[in-house]
Amino acid sequence: MEKVNLKTEKLRKKIIKIFRKFGLNNNHASISADALINAELVGAYGHGLSRLKMYCDRISKKVINPKPKIKTKKISQSISHIDADNSIGFVAADLAIKKAIQNAKKTGIGLIAVKNSGHYGLSGYYAEQAVKKNLVTMIYTNAPPAVAPHGALKSLFGTNPICFGTPTGSKIPFILDTSISMINRGKIRVAARNNQKIPEGVALDKFGKPTTDAKKALQGVQLPIAGFRGSGLAWMVDILSGVLTGGNHAGRVKDPFDDFTGPQNIGHLFITFKTNLFVKNYNTRIKENINRIKRLPKIKGVKEIMYPGQNKFKRFKMNLKKEIKIAENIKKDLEILEN
């Protein structure tokens, strides 16, 4: 985590204290707090403080294990399998990306599968860690049912993000972290909390009718990007992160907010490799790639062609100086959780 301002540091300490109170050790509490603070700083509020109460509730109800015995099985110098023992997702993902970095540094490539994990926030957050170590990375995770497979009337796929990161030869990494859903489930949840509408064409209600009502959309179905293609990409992510890893799949990942009948057993897959495996001048090449694209003629009104991750980085840098704004309902959550 980058150095934050005093007020943010105070908030971070408060979150650590809360996680400690719920039984996480100091290291795990700190990893989890960092991930939540980072989500706030990049403006991904659906993955930030709005989830803190949920994590604590899941620990209380024994469906997140605050004292996990995480096992890392070495398959080869490049490949490892992590059984996260139902830890909070942040801890599993933090361990996995570190192992993926280590294996790639050693052998050129790392492949890490994780099972018995939970929601870990933003894939891009872990991708950034690999990119800082000068690695290319691809990350897949599944999630609770939110998107209907093409042709189906019922949600089954999660928003199943596809994440890809690479160094750019500049300070700002290229981090593509795109849900295959037309809209992020977290955003719908925030809209529902704040009684805001969602855009048209992104979701259906539980009867299969288009809706802009966030609450109805949460009970209904989110639409995949690009019809059959997006549905196929979501299916791919479910296979890579669920079927392959030993995690839950095919709609069996429980909704962390609504379903406390058991652990989520989410699966993740992390692939990392060195940038200089095949060319010596990767950084020069990617700089040239980005510059050529940025120099293209632009559509009227477009100031700059942005690469994925660029906007988020700007938001992060700007927010780093400010105080994190906390919604009233979340302030109440914090007070209750603290005491």
Next chain:
Amino acid sequence: MEKVNLKTEKLRKKIIKIFRKFGLNNNHASISADALINAELVGAYGHGLSRLKMYCDRISKKVINPKPKIKTKKISQSISHIDADNSIGFVAADLAIKKAIQNAKKTGIGLIAVKNSGHYGLSGYYAEQAVKKNLVTMIYTNAPPAVAPHGALKSLFGTNPICFGTPTGSKIPFILDTSISMINRGKIRVAARNNQKIPEGVALDKFGKPTTDAKKALQGVQLPIAGFRGSGLAWMVDILSGVLTGGNHAGRVKDPFDDFTGPQNIGHLFITFKTNLFVKNYNTRIKENINRIKRLPKIKGVKEIMYPGQNKFKRFKMNLKKEIKIAENIKKDLEILEN
């Protein structure tokens, strides 16, 4: 290649003879003919016989090397780098997928980068080969400019397919092979040849205006799926297959039909891994995954929820029995090329 009927076999022999005449050795001619025939059989006509003349023209104009000295450099037991010496793309991709299979069988994972290659047809064709050997595979290739980056008024990305394949525990493999363009460039080309219209909302003309005229679309810009997200996925593919491998990138891949000023130097990336690295019962798990999804309630009019590759497999099996229909203009090409 599966066994084809007598008439198809005759056509295959004819194509081999043509490639031989243009200087390919018997093995390379046979690999290339198989790929073209396969494209016809799966109904991907834009990647089939409609390209034969182009390949021969490029050989004649010395921008495809009929006698390549292909070099395979071993980076590790898992990782190899192929310099295809401007071979016809089919030959480079055939070698690469075989190497990717070999490396994965040996170490669990294979990562093969290819540079100085050309258009290789359908990624799915190579994915099938890995899947038949019980491997999961991911394949990336770039292509000549066809799609405008988000915010740009000029094409730069190719249709840059994302390809993913996995065994399913049944005869029909799961093969997702999806262009990030709203429409396949090959399909626009076929429509232009046959004076057919293309759907609305998939392309702009060279002035940036929406068009359904296939010829105008070829001079203009194809739109990416899902706006900024699709543009990001196309960018990812350009980086993985071009920047990383040593191939051309950032719009420098030449159009094989229109630009004979030099070789294409397309790059490809092949990733393969074993299905049983992390679970012992992968086939059971994926069968269950597919069955659960197929059993979902369906939208009115939908008979079956299909997984990627299923329709293509059905078409292939059906077409295998039939004679391949050849358009008149292509018949003429064949006659000229033969004599």
